[in-house]
Amino acid sequence: MNDGMNSFRFSNLYSELFQDKGYSMPGNEEEVTGFECASGALRHGEVTFKTAFCARGYKKLRGLYDIVFKAAALGPDHSGLETELEISGVGFEKAAGIAKGYLEMITWGR
Amino acid sequence: MKDDGNEMRQRSRTIRGLTGTVLFLLVAIGSLPVLSIAQEMLPETQKVFGKYSDRVIKIQLIEKNSGAKAVIGSGFFVDPYGRIITNYHVISKMVLHPDRYRAELVETAGEVRPLSVLSVDVINDLALVKVEVNGVPFFTIAAREPEQGTRLYSLGYPQDIGLTIVEGTYNGLMKHAVYKKIHFTAPINPGMSGGPTINAFGEVVGVNVRSRGQGISFLVPTEAAARLMRSTGAAKKDPQGFLEDIRSQILAHQDVFLRTTSSSQGRRSTSVAISCPANFPVSSGVGGIQSTRKITLTIPWTTGAPRMTISISQASSLQGSFVSVTASS
8 A cells, every 4th residue: 555655755745835835825925924823733533634724914994804724634544635825814823714614624535 | 854854853852842941950850960879879888888997986095105006906986976896906005104105096088186085885895986086077876787688888997908898697796695696797907996897887796806807797786885875984094094084894794794693503515604705804815805714624644545535615796705614434
């Protein structure tokens, strides 16, 4: 089931991928603050996701944020899922709700 | 010869008399002057352009420092007192950065006038703006939705190359769209944003807003424009006064949107609604339009048959998108 990669290498590569801030949202310092992130874990059914929820605020439009939400789960063997969701111009609580709902839709197939 | 001459004079008098009678009749009925008859014989598009083009204006945003044109868009008069409907994204730079940009109206004849903003609707991408004029010709809003296939005419200033008319057909409201949009089959090119799409009677059916290319274009329905026109606010001296309006419109809309989509929960294949307008007013993009969502799913390092497959369908409407994620073995 694997491609010759040992668990250690897999784990390292997976961590690197997860930490990569590859988001490409436009915006400049005049319009938005820097991103601030909170990492955590969220269990949904049999799957535990490692999550990072990053937000930056609009300086002129109080209460609106750009959100980058990343989640990763390790499946059986050397399989994994990494997903990223970017949302612009959304309320903070709404974004958190969307991110949670988004993860809840993901289940491992049987 | 004499008889012939008399006959000819008589014929000539008869012809003159007939011509006179015809001319008299034409003048007498008045509503059908010779010019009108000539116009009736013109192709429909030419007639529509001739009758209504003076109600369409060009809007340009000028960068104050350099004097360079930053945005070109279109708009149209909706009353004789200089009120104009256009797209929000045409004037968004000025609303967000009034210190850097000023908005001008360029009339068909080339006259330039300063333009002020009265009201904005960022959800439907509309703005009500005004110039100080009186007695201008203006458009009225069509009272009812046309039948599918009705020929319509779209006017505006594509790529700043002069007032243009394009024709296409009305194809109803887009299905599965988060926001109401009319599907119209004509090339609406950059610069025509905010211009009117009208029927053969010169009534506005929609406001040009976006094109997907290859003759697939979209219009904002007139109900949103009519709501803006009912607003009675005076021009705000500081356009930044609109920031609070923009903020509350977006947040309020997200509330409504999440409520209406929550009923879809509980199904095996469900969807999450990302409720932000695609024309969210970040000013760094062209015309203030930004792509607002990016969904990536990757399944790294799986070999052989993956244990999980995920299909994503992203039905992106004009503004907003649905993402559905389905997992299966």
